[in-house]
Amino acid sequence: MKRFLLPLVVFLTVVGFLAVGLNLDPREVPSPLVGKPAPMFSLPRLDNPEKTISTKDMLGKVWLFNVWASWCGACRDEHPVLVNLSKSGAVPIYGMNYKDTRPEAQQWLEAGGNPYIASAMDADGRVGIDYGVYGVPETYVIDKAGVIAYKQIGPVTEEVLRNKILPLVKRLQTQ
Amino acid sequence: MIPEIGHFALILALLVAFIQGSFPLIGAARGNTVWMGLARPAARAQFFLISVAFICLAYAFATMDYSVTYVASNSNSKLPLQYRIAAVWGGHEGSLLLWAMILSIWTVAVSFFSKHLPDAMRARILGVMGLISIGFLLFMLTVSNPFERLIPAAMDGRDLNPLLQDPGMVFHPPMLYMGYVGFSVAFAFAIAALLGGELDAAWARWSRPWTTMAWVFLTTGIMAGSNWAYYELGWGGWWFWDAVENASFMPWLVGTALIHSLAVTEKRGSFKAWTVLLAICAFSLSLLGTFLVRSGVLTSVHAFATDPRRGLFILVFLVIVIGGSLALFAWRAPTVGRGGKFDVVSRESFLLANNVLLAVAAISVLFGTLYPLFLDALGLGKISVGPPYFDTVFAPLMAPALFLMGIGPIARWKQAALPELAKRLRWAFGVSIATAIVLPLLLGHWTPMIGLGLFLAFWVFGTSVSLIYQRLRGSGQSLMTRIKSPSRSWWGMVIAHLGIAVFTLGVTVVKGFESEIAVRMQPGDVAHLAGFDFTFEGVTEIEGPNYSASRGQIRITKNGVERTVLAPEKRVYTVQNMPMTEAGISPSFIHDLYASLGEPLDSGAWSVRIYHKPMVEWIWVGCLMMAFGGLLALSDRRYRLKNRSKTVVQGNDAEVSA
Numbered sequence: 001m002k003r004f005l006l007p008l009v010v011f012l013t014v015v016g017f018l019a020v021g022l023n024l025d026p027r028e029v030p031s032p033l034v035g036k037p038a039p040m041f042s043l044p045r046l047d048n049p050e051k052t053i054s055t056k057d058m059l060g061k062v063w064l065f066n067v068w069a070s071w072c073g074a075c076r077d078e079h080p081v082l083v084n085l086s087k088s089g090a091v092p093i094y095g096m097n098y099k100d101t102r103p104e105a106q107q108w109l110e111a112g113g114n115p116y117i118a119s120a121m122d123a124d125g126r127v128g129i130d131y132g133v134y135g136v137p138e139t140y141v142i143d144k145a146g147v148i149a150y151k152q153i154g155p156v157t158e159e160v161l162r163n164k165i166l167p168l169v170k171r172l173q174t175q
Numbered sequence: 176m177i178p179e180i181g182h183f184a185l186i187l188a189l190l191v192a193f194i195q196g197s198f199p200l201i202g203a204a205r206g207n208t209v210w211m212g213l214a215r216p217a218a219r220a221q222f223f224l225i226s227v228a229f230i231c232l233a234y235a236f237a238t239m240d241y242s243v244t245y246v247a248s249n250s251n252s253k254l255p256l257q258y259r260i261a262a263v264w265g266g267h268e269g270s271l272l273l274w275a276m277i278l279s280i281w282t283v284a285v286s287f288f289s290k291h292l293p294d295a296m297r298a299r300i301l302g303v304m305g306l307i308s309i310g311f312l313l314f315m316l317t318v319s320n321p322f323e324r325l326i327p328a329a330m331d332g333r334d335l336n337p338l339l340q341d342p343g344m345v346f347h348p349p350m351l352y353m354g355y356v357g358f359s360v361a362f363a364f365a366i367a368a369l370l371g372g373e374l375d376a377a378w379a380r381w382s383r384p385w386t387t388m389a390w391v392f393l394t395t396g397i398m399a400g401s402n403w404a405y406y407e408l409g410w411g412g413w414w415f416w417d418a419v420e421n422a423s424f425m426p427w428l429v430g431t432a433l434i435h436s437l438a439v440t441e442k443r444g445s446f447k448a449w450t451v452l453l454a455i456c457a458f459s460l461s462l463l464g465t466f467l468v469r470s471g472v473l474t475s476v477h478a479f480a481t482d483p484r485r486g487l488f489i490l491v492f493l494v495i496v497i498g499g500s501l502a503l504f505a506w507r508a509p510t511v512g513r514g515g516k517f518d519v520v521s522r523e524s525f526l527l528a529n530n531v532l533l534a535v536a537a538i539s540v541l542f543g544t545l546y547p548l549f550l551d552a553l554g555l556g557k558i559s560v561g562p563p564y565f566d567t568v569f570a571p572l573m574a575p576a577l578f579l580m581g582i583g584p585i586a587r588w589k590q591a592a593l594p595e596l597a598k599r600l601r602w603a604f605g606v607s608i609a610t611a612i613v614l615p616l617l618l619g620h621w622t623p624m625i626g627l628g629l630f631l632a633f634w635v636f637g638t639s640v641s642l643i644y645q646r647l648r649g650s651g652q653s654l655m656t657r658i659k660s661p662s663r664s665w666w667g668m669v670i671a672h673l674g675i676a677v678f679t680l681g682v683t684v685v686k687g688f689e690s691e692i693a694v695r696m697q698p699g700d701v702a703h704l705a706g707f708d709f710t711f712e713g714v715t716e717i718e719g720p721n722y723s724a725s726r727g728q729i730r731i732t733k734n735g736v737e738r739t740v741l742a743p744e745k746r747v748y749t750v751q752n753m754p755m756t757e758a759g760i761s762p763s764f765i766h767d768l769y770a771s772l773g774e775p776l777d778s779g780a781w782s783v784r785i786y787h788k789p790m791v792e793w794i795w796v797g798c799l800m801m802a803f804g805g806l807l808a809l810s811d812r813r814y815r816l817k818n819r820s821k822t823v824v825q826g827n828d829a830e831v832s833a
Contacts, residue, residue, distance in 0.1 A: 004448070004504060004505040004508045004509055005505040007452060007455075007456075007501045007504065007505070008498065008501040008502055008504070008505050011459075011497055011498060011501055012498065014545070015490065015493065015494055015498070017545065017548060017549050018466070018490055018493075018548070019490060021548040071331075071333055071750075076325075099752055104330065111327060125752070
């Protein structure tokens with residue numbers, strides 16, 4: 001009898017590991033940029049190409065930097081979360097519209113609401129390379145000194161916001 | 176409207192699956208024939224409903240309905256029609272629909288080709304398959320609905336992953352799924368036999384053709400995937416030990432063991448518990464593979480966007496299906512008799528040894544695949560084991576397996592005599608040793624691995640040839656009569672084994688003698704490799720339907736005589752802005768000449784990689800021979816007769832295939 005139970009025992013052990021594995025994220029690659037100064041950029045604004053957004057203007061405040069695109073499905077999931085966050089006024093959100101076209105991006109913001117103080121346009125994805133963008137969306141928390149404190153790969157969910165981003169932002173703001 | 180019909184058909188299919196998974200099983204336990212009789216109509220209704228859903232999704236792709244989220248994220252208006260259709264299984268939700276579709280194809284096939292089975296057995300088999308179907312349909316309807324709407328609709332789709340835009344995408348996934356979902360039939364037979372307490376030779380005889388069929392599909396599917404990777408990834412590899420490849424390879428290893436073990440159970444009544452366990456494991460590994468690919472616990476080139484709820488769902492499903500069947504096994508298997516006795520030197524022993532080696536190989540692949548996860552779960556950091564681990568572990572397991580493979584078919588059942596075996600095998604042994612030593616020296620260099628590989632390839636080849644010779648040798652009859660005298664399943668076995676020889680030869684030669692160079696080439700430059708001259712004649716820009724490409728032209732000459740022109744491409748797919756490499760390959764039985772474009776450099780120069788791959792095509796030819804051997808075994812006379820009459824026809828015991 002006992003030897004016939006062996007396969008079941010082996011299987012249950014494997015299941016135990018799989019269950020733990022589910023709570024780990026293989027994509028949670030520690031970003032080499034965390035703890036380093038955010039790469040500098042100066043890009044035209046989405047709403048007005050005459051004006052530019054630059055990392056220099058942000059020094060002295062804690063801000064979220066969100067990479068998004070109108071062609072990105074996961075951004076649709078994330079968007080309401082960002083809109084709510086911007087209404088709460090907890091932290092300023094700046095966007096970077098990534099490899100997109102101006103009319104489509106603007107139409108997207110008109111339809112879904114605009115959570116951004118302003119969005120920069122990175123049409124050819126050059127700044128994206130500096131930031132090591134794996135995919136869209138990605139979100140960075142940048143502190144008063146312009147250092148990246150956190151990087152979220154994939155959509156920001158209510159959960160991530162509540163458990164990770166907002167506590168971090170509060171701590172950074174009081175520093 | 177059409178997507179809603181598809182969605183609704185899935186819901187109805189789930190309801191039918193509940194009926195199929197409950198009444199026939201209860202009916203079989205209570206002897207209620209009416210309830211058992213529900214199995215067949217339910218299986219057919221389910222097939223119809225899932226087909227409707229599948230067609231609806233294909234229609235949404237064909238008509239570019241970007242109000243369906245799944246279509247919008249896996250298709251694009253510029254994508255050619257054949258890839259829009261193949262995009263049905265290009266993402267997570269659609270692959271699950273394909274899974275369910277193929278499961279229902281197998282189920283409906285069982286419902287048609289099971290007239291010779293006792294009612295209770297058939298009801299149990301279809302009932303078990305219904306239960307599996309419930310799992311997949313529920314999964315789709317709760318967390319992976321392919322028909323979910325996107326409001327407002329997207330203006331255009333995000334396009335199918337360019338890696339998947341290849342003819343391989345059209346038939347590789349369906350083939351592969353036919354294979355590993357096909358093991359659900361052997362699984363259902365095993366569970367039905369455990370439930371009914373009828374683990375006997377008849378059970379083994381009924382499961383054999385289904386198992387072989389699934390194995391043929393799986394072999395072809397893996398071969399197609401390997402071939403696809405070879406020309407699509409652009410660096411000439413044909414197997415990467417990627418988690419997803421492993422997910423299809425583990426069921427193949429266990430399935431191969433299962434085919435052989437079923438033969439013993441049918442012919443000799445032995446190995447019953449072991450055979451049942453293999454049948455459960457083959458399908459469990461298919462499910463586990465699905466879990467690994469779909470849950471996102473492992474990253475790989477095949478990984479799709481993931482959602483933790485999905486992983487949890489599949490994990491619970493795994494526990495119910497695999498845990499439940501292993502518990503059933505632990506409960507029922509001890510009552511199974513032991514079957515015929517056999518000597519230490521006998522065909523049974525050789526087959527058992529091979530079975531154990533294949534199973535251990537599958538376990539070591541499983542271990543290597545899950546090892547990174549184990550370490551991560553124990554908090555020891557993120558690492559991955561790659562080809563070094565698998566190559567080290569795999570070769571020592573396969574070498575004795577191949578050696579035994581040569582002896583098995585020649586040995587007698589029950590009891591064989593070593594001196595007689597040695598006498599019958601001495602020629603094959605001598606020839607393969609001689610080849611292993613001489614051939615590499617003729618080709619240039621000798622290493623222990625090349626020697627071992629060639630020895631094994633020629634050993635399998637030599638023993639198969641001597642088997643054929645001993646079988647066909649003889650008296651007055653014409654050669655044709657003598658070829659027809661052994662059964663088709665015997666010939667199937669021999670051809671599949673020769674396929675292994677061809678495969679092993681290909682792997683050994685390509686690993687031992689391939690060469691490559693990476694060079695910077697300007698138009699007019701000439702590179703030299705393996706006695707060929709490769710002239711780079713520059714790059715032209717071309718426009719595809721949904722990509723733009725730089726197409727290189729490389730003229731190959733040998734001693735001034737032109738051989739062929741290669742046209743490797745570097746494509747950029749416009750929607751996802753993703754660069755892809757299309758290798759230029761000139762294949763032949765002797766060698767492949769393979770070139771791929773790297774990056775453009777200054778002043779019209781490109782980095783170019785050129786490979787010389789001797790006998791690489793033999794790898795896939797070997798796989799096709801194995802699959803063909805399986806098909807031949809399926810066309811055996813006894814299976815055809817069985818379908819026509821209800822009387823069970825005994826296979827000729829002298830002509831067993833193993």
